[in-house]
Amino acid sequence: MATYSSADRMRRAISALMTTLTAFCTLLAVTALLIILFYIAWRGVDSISFQFLTDVPRPVGEGGGIGNAIVGSLVLLLISSVIGLPLGICVGVYLSEVGKGRLTGAVRFIVDTLTGIPSIVTGVFVYAILVIPMKHFSALAGGIALALIMIPIVARTTEEMLKLVPHSLREGALALGAPQWRVTIGVVIPAAASGIATGAMLAIARISGETAPLLFTAFGSRFFPESLNQPIASLTVQIYNYAISPYDEWHAQAWAATLVLMTLVLGINIIVRFLTRKRF
Amino acid sequence: MSAAWENGRSKFAGPGSTWRRILSPTGNTGDVIFRILMFLVALLMVGIVVSMVIALAADAMPSIRQFGFGFLKSQRWDPIKGEFGALPFVYGTVASSLIALLISVPFSLGIAIFLVEQAPPYIARPIGFVVELLAAIPSVVYGLWGIFVLAPVLREYVEPALAKVFGWLPLFRGSITGIGLLTGGIILAIMVTPIISAVVRDVLSAVPGSQREAALALGATKWEMIRVVLVNGAPGIAGAIILGLGRALGETMAVTMVIGNRPQISFSLFEPSYTIASAIANEFTEATGDLYLSALVELGLILFLVTFIVNGFARVLVWNVTRRTGGVGRAA
Numbered sequence: 001m002a003t004y005s006s007a008d009r010m011r012r013a014i015s016a017l018m019t020t021l022t023a024f025c026t027l028l029a030v031t032a033l034l035i036i037l038f039y040i041a042w043r044g045v046d047s048i049s050f051q052f053l054t055d056v057p058r059p060v061g062e063g064g065g066i067g068n069a070i071v072g073s074l075v076l077l078l079i080s081s082v083i084g085l086p087l088g089i090c091v092g093v094y095l096s097e098v099g100k101g102r103l104t105g106a107v108r109f110i111v112d113t114l115t116g117i118p119s120i121v122t123g124v125f126v127y128a129i130l131v132i133p134m135k136h137f138s139a140l141a142g143g144i145a146l147a148l149i150m151i152p153i154v155a156r157t158t159e160e161m162l163k164l165v166p167h168s169l170r171e172g173a174l175a176l177g178a179p180q181w182r183v184t185i186g187v188v189i190p191a192a193a194s195g196i197a198t199g200a201m202l203a204i205a206r207i208s209g210e211t212a213p214l215l216f217t218a219f220g221s222r223f224f225p226e227s228l229n230q231p232i233a234s235l236t237v238q239i240y241n242y243a244i245s246p247y248d249e250w251h252a253q254a255w256a257a258t259l260v261l262m263t264l265v266l267g268i269n270i271i272v273r274f275l276t277r278k279r280f
Numbered sequence: 281m282s283a284a285w286e287n288g289r290s291k292f293a294g295p296g297s298t299w300r301r302i303l304s305p306t307g308n309t310g311d312v313i314f315r316i317l318m319f320l321v322a323l324l325m326v327g328i329v330v331s332m333v334i335a336l337a338a339d340a341m342p343s344i345r346q347f348g349f350g351f352l353k354s355q356r357w358d359p360i361k362g363e364f365g366a367l368p369f370v371y372g373t374v375a376s377s378l379i380a381l382l383i384s385v386p387f388s389l390g391i392a393i394f395l396v397e398q399a400p401p402y403i404a405r406p407i408g409f410v411v412e413l414l415a416a417i418p419s420v421v422y423g424l425w426g427i428f429v430l431a432p433v434l435r436e437y438v439e440p441a442l443a444k445v446f447g448w449l450p451l452f453r454g455s456i457t458g459i460g461l462l463t464g465g466i467i468l469a470i471m472v473t474p475i476i477s478a479v480v481r482d483v484l485s486a487v488p489g490s491q492r493e494a495a496l497a498l499g500a501t502k503w504e505m506i507r508v509v510l511v512n513g514a515p516g517i518a519g520a521i522i523l524g525l526g527r528a529l530g531e532t533m534a535v536t537m538v539i540g541n542r543p544q545i546s547f548s549l550f551e552p553s554y555t556i557a558s559a560i561a562n563e564f565t566e567a568t569g570d571l572y573l574s575a576l577v578e579l580g581l582i583l584f585l586v587t588f589i590v591n592g593f594a595r596v597l598v599w600n601v602t603r604r605t606g607g608v609g610r611a612a
Binding site: 014021032036043091094095106107114116117118119121129152180210261 | 537
């Protein structure tokens with residue numbers, strides 16, 4: 001065995017200490033997640049019942065549920081997906097297949113920075129361009145606010161996925177005489193379809209947890225939705241309103257609604273991870 | 281013969297090469313329509329950002345006219361008297377974000393180093409996924425958890441202990457309620473940690489293996505080798521931190537629920553504070569009068585511009601690192 005000088009021993013000790021610390025940081029983050037998840041499950045599970053999942057909110061002491069909020073959230077997700085997914089995928093196709101040069105760089109930069117714009121600002125923007133002219137809150141405004149958040153996320157994942165498609169596929173199709181649009185729609189996009197779907201699902205998971213942009217676009221409601229032109233309830237806004245209320249009963253309902261929301265969000269994330277585990 | 285025809289490809293090609301690229305190089309009508317459509321959708325992105333600025337600026341105009349630059353310097357926020365100053369919100373936003381970075385940066389670096397440099401892949405993959413799940417938890421859920429778990433814990437144990445040990449600092453004086461700047465900062469720290477560590481992971485993975493081998497071959501210990509890697513990735517790490525800052529600045533729900541929402545400037549971390557985003561979330565639907573609403577929209581405009589600049593700067597830093605070392609596999 002070689003003998004080490006004291007300086008060497010010191011270096012080794014520091015190395016061992018620091019590498020242990022990094023493992024400790026990771027352990028702490030994992031613990032934090034587990035604590036949060038188990039706490040939600042523990043607090044939420046008591047109030048979950050069929051009645052809670054299907055009823056509308058009622059005054060304190062009369063029970064009530066989140067049925068309209070669940071339906072409202074699904075309606076909002078549907079509106080935003082119908083608008084956001086096609087636009088996002090098109091932007092991704094532009095960035096990967098069509099655009100070249102400085103302009104494309106600028107679009108990519110804009111899309112990236114759009115991802116970082118606080119969602120509350122998106123809410124104010126939609127309020128200014130839709131809610132003020134229409135003179136009332138509406139499900140449509142809420143859905144459009146969520147779509148604006150969705151588009152850049154879908155665009156960037158679509159671009160990354162299309163870039164993974166080998167060039168030989170495009171060249172092969174072009175050599176057979178297909179025009180570029182048919183190559184893109186018939187060959188490149190199908191080859192990247194599962195990746196694009198993954199990005200879309202993650203974007204849906206992300207916006208299903210958004211609250212801030214809905215506060216003054218979709219606003220909230222105590223009833224089941226009847227029209228897209230009216231305010232609509234959502235799980236997240238409901239959780240927020242119950243959480244800041246002074247009533248214990250509503251706090252319990254907030255935890256239960258959170259459990260439902262987390263099941264949806266984490267469910268999507270885990271399913272996507274499971275389906276794509278071979279590729280990443 | 282003109283240059284456009286010499287190429288023998290497109291009757292749409294003009295003298296400008298940009299137009300030739302945007303329109304079809306193959307001359308197929310379907311392609312021209314396809315490319316123009318995609319181009320228009322991409323332009324829509326630019327249009328959204330531009331119209332955001334215009335719409336926000338237009339609605340903020342009454343407040344901008346009334347207060348000018350004084351808006352940023354005034355501490356008074358009095359909707360009843362119609363006096364609006366943004367300074368307490370700017371202070372609360374910056375202070376809570378800095379607390380968040382102070383806590384989360386060491387942790388994020390530790391996590392990224394562990395996952396890239398130390399853990400074997402069969403550990404790094406699942407653990408990396410679990411850390412990413414922290415980013416998937418909605419903001420409002422963090423807020424709920426903050427109100428009912430974090431705030432009581434801080435009030436009962438952490439803040440009294442801090443006040444006892446560091447009470448001689450003005451930072452740790454004041455009434456202990458569990459709701460305030462410190463709680464907001466801690467919640468933000470938990471929320472930005474997965475974001476910063478994910479980008480730092482990408483940056484560290486982009487540092488070439490030869491750097492590590494060279495360091496180890498010279499007799500460096502594992503930690504000394506990691507320091508070499510960190511120095512190599514420094515601009516990208518800076519970008520990751522700034523990206524986290526951009527996220528913290530604009531985070532709304534969780535902060536709104538635990539920061540106390542009082543427009544004041546206090547150097548105590550225990551005192552309630554207010555951020556730009558939470559002021560908008562709290563007061564927007566209750567704002568009576570055009571000037572009040574306009575002042576809130578101006579807050580939104582400030583937040584938009586600041587986060588846009590911060591994010592843009594961060595992207596440039598991260599892109600440069602991951603591109604230079606071929607992390608994305610694409611020439612700059």
